[in-house]
Amino acid sequence: MPELAIRTTDIPGLLVIDLVLNGDARGWFKENWQRAKMTDLGLPDFAPVQNNMSFNTATGVTRGLHAEPWDKLVSIAHGRVFGAWVDLRTGEGFGRVVTVELGPETAVFVPRGVANGYQTLVDDTVYSYLVNDHWSPQSRGSYSYLNLADEAAAIAWPIPLASATISEADAGHPRLAQARPVPPKxxxxxxxxxxxxxxxxxxxxxxxxxxxxxxxxxxxxxxxxxxxxxxxxxxxxxxxxxxxxxxxxxxxxxxxxxxxxxxxxxxxxxxxxxxxxxxxxxxxxxxxxxxxxxxxxxxxxxxxxxxxxxxxxxxxxxxxxxxxxxxxxxxxxxxxxxxxxxxxxxxxxxxxxxxxxxxxxxxxxxxxxxxxxxxxxxxxxxxxxxxxxxxxxxxxxxxxxxxxxxxxxxxxxxxxxxxxxxxxxxxxxxxxxxxxxxxxxxxxxxxxxxxxxxxxxxxxxxxx
The missing domain is CATH 3.40.50.720 (NAD(P)-binding Rossmann-like Domain)
Incomplete structure (x- = not known):
């Protein structure tokens, strides 16, 4: 029987959580966020206040890369994605990249200042994330962005970006040399x-x-x-x-x-x-x-x-x-x-x-x-x-x-x-x-x- 586990990554504070899927002929059940168990294993007690979900109809939908002014816990309700994260915080780790394939059995804790992006690997993928601040139109002014195709980050997207579905806004994000570093609090x-x-x-x-x-x-x-x-x-x-x-x-x-x-x-x-x-x-x-x-x-x-x-x-x-x-x-x-x-x-x-x-x-x-x-x-x-x-x-x-x-x-x-x-x-x-x-x-x-x-x-x- 698999056990709940948390793994560190090359980006400080970016954590991969191995979730437990309890399944039978009917389907599965999982504890997507369990404060007591997860904090005991080292996940920050980040006090989420909002849950957002993104439904993606087709394979190849690619979103990001956004560094938002809050911490987030991302997970998959249905389907699979290729997740990519780039550290945009000031310091020696600026520009460092981590990629992980996510399904319902995996979640990732993303600290403030780390840019988040993903690409769907199957149709009808539901991407969910908890955040510890309320979104508002004004909060967008605190975002930092990175282009999905940035040559320095060199993210190996499974589906070439030329064949992917990308919004005009995401396609226009700056390269790493022009990205705004996220200062510490x-x-x-x-x-x-x-x-x-x-x-x-x-x-x-x-x-x-x-x-x-x-x-x-x-x-x-x-x-x-x-x-x-x-x-x-x-x-x-x-x-x-x-x-x-x-x-x-x-x-x-x-x-x-x-x-x-x-x-x-x-x-x-x-x-x-x-x-x-x-x-x-x-x-x-x-x-x-x-x-x-x-x-x-x-x-x-x-x-x-x-x-x-x-x-x-x-x-x-x-x-x-x-x-x-x-x-x-x-x-x-x-x-x-x-x-x-x-x-x-x-x-x-x-x-x-x-x-x-x-x-x-x-x-x-x-x-x-x-x-x-x-x-x-x-x-x-x-x-x-x-x-x-x-x-x-x-x-x-x-x-x-x-x-x-x-x-x-x-x-x-x-x-x-x-x-x-x-x-x-x-x-x-x-x-x-x-x-x-x-x-x-x-x-x-x-x-x-x-x-x-x-x-x-x-x-x-x-x-x-």
């Missing part, structure tokens, strides 16, 4: 002007950056105005981060609007357009009782900011395609704790710094690189802790290290307690322990540099 960075957003922009120069004041996640009309078609990844590097002001009535509303309502809008966009959403989270979702936090620790936020970030994590976690990247004590371009200590050291100030909160710094250089790594390596979707490596330190210990690197005595830092520092001030409660366990991240093949190494390199790039 775009990456959009939300919060592109922030510390992390700027670091991501350096690593992803082709990404589209969105930020205030033009892009406001708290406004549905602004989110709806963006053309999300052709977007493959959204990286949400934005957040309301005024931790102490979030404890005020106005700040509480602003924090929930940006960190929860805004993220909910991104989740709806991601679900509708099958976009991978990368969302940056925080150690503030925990109460800090554990000395180090793993990804599975239950939420127990102490303040409003942490509550909004925990709520957003729950929303993002419902998406099939998501990465929640949880981080702590972020340092990058712009205002931050290290830069403040550098400025105080230069001015001759000897500050008092909290010595009973413990964690690790996260430099945006490593945070951005870790996010890009997760995406590029196709790491399993889910939550990953990401900070720099090295010993756990208090804020006062970090401040002392900064002073030493600036030529000041570490003894010029006066340690204090959180309670003493917060006396008489509007201060949100903070977790005592913020260090994150990195085992899950390290298992993907990414190891951030020690925080001490990054600190020294960071100070060399800034002036007080």
């Amino acid at each position: 775009r990456t959009v960075i939300i919060g592109a002007g922030g510390q992390l957003g700027r670091a991501l922009d350096e690593l992803l120069p082709d990404a589209v950056g969105l930020d205030l004041p033009d892009f406001d996640l708290t406004r549905q009309d602004v989110v709806d105005a963006v053309d999300w078609s052709g977007v493959g990844t959204i990286i949400n590097a934005s957040a309301y981060t005024a931790v102490d002001l979030a404890e005020t009535p106005e700040g509480r509303r602003a924090a929930w609007a940006a960190n929860v309502d805004g993220v909910a809008r991104l989740c709806r966009v991601a679900a509708e357009h099958r976009i991978t959403l990368v969302h940056v989270s925080t150690d503030y979702v925990f109460d800090g009782t554990a000395e180090e936090h793993d990804e599975d620790e239950p939420f127990a936020p102490l303040g409003v900011y942490g509550q909004t970030k925990a709520a957003a994590d729950i929303l993002v976690g419902q998406l099939a395609r998501h990465y929640i990247v949880r981080t702590s004590w972020v340092i990058g371009a712009g205002k931050n704790f290290v830069r403040t200590m550098v400025e105080l050291a230069a001015r001759g100030v000897s500050p008092t710094v909290v010595d009973d909160q413990y964690g690790r710094l996260t430099f945006t250089t490593d945070l951005a690189a870790g996010i890009v790594h997760l995406l590029a390596s196709d790491a399993p979707f889910g939550t990953y802790n990401l900070s720099n490596t090295g010993p756990v330190q208090s804020w006062a210990q970090i401040a002392a290290a900064v002073f030493a690197l600036c030529g000041r005595s570490p003894d010029d830092i006066t340690p204090t307690t959180t309670d003493a520092y917060a006396a008489g001030k509007l201060v949100s409660p903070r977790p005592v322990h913020s260090a994150l366990k990195l085992d899950k991240l390290l298992a993907t093949g990414f190891t951030p540099l020690p925080a001490a190494d990054r600190l020294a390199a960071y100070l060399a790039t800034i002036t007080p």
Whole structure:
């Protein structure tokens, strides 16, 4: 008894599926699309939304070659065809050809950007295909085409094209040298002007950056105005981060609007357009009782900011395609704790710094690189802790290290307690322990540099 099987081809992502035909004297039955079984064997969970069928009355009907802006699963309901596919995606595989003869027992998964064509081998052939976007007249503008007779592709059609039935439109498609390469799906960075957003922009120069004041996640009309078609990844590097002001009535509303309502809008966009959403989270979702936090620790936020970030994590976690990247004590371009200590050291100030909160710094250089790594390596979707490596330190210990690197005595830092520092001030409660366990991240093949190494390199790039 044959078994369902999936075979790779010379075109990356183009897969041949050997289907099982259960037949008797009456005919046959097959599972043409069976999500659970096929995805277990490696077929992408491509979420089809439309089924199209093409009836071809005669042998020799030849259609294509069209690279459409969606993935498709092609199969034969009746008859046989000679199928041909040409990779029109940008990259070294551009122009690569694969051909397969298809009957009811065979299907092919065709990824976006690979041109699809076929020639019927018998009369009354019914060609069927599932696609994961709705066709519209406007979508034709996103197609890329290749001529069936292209000499570079040199497809060995069983029936000579001079004897085949071809539409005027298909006969007029361009040769490979003039074909429009299909670019990869775009990456959009939300919060592109922030510390992390700027670091991501350096690593992803082709990404589209969105930020205030033009892009406001708290406004549905602004989110709806963006053309999300052709977007493959959204990286949400934005957040309301005024931790102490979030404890005020106005700040509480602003924090929930940006960190929860805004993220909910991104989740709806991601679900509708099958976009991978990368969302940056925080150690503030925990109460800090554990000395180090793993990804599975239950939420127990102490303040409003942490509550909004925990709520957003729950929303993002419902998406099939998501990465929640949880981080702590972020340092990058712009205002931050290290830069403040550098400025105080230069001015001759000897500050008092909290010595009973413990964690690790996260430099945006490593945070951005870790996010890009997760995406590029196709790491399993889910939550990953990401900070720099090295010993756990208090804020006062970090401040002392900064002073030493600036030529000041570490003894010029006066340690204090959180309670003493917060006396008489509007201060949100903070977790005592913020260090994150990195085992899950390290298992993907990414190891951030020690925080001490990054600190020294960071100070060399800034002036007080």
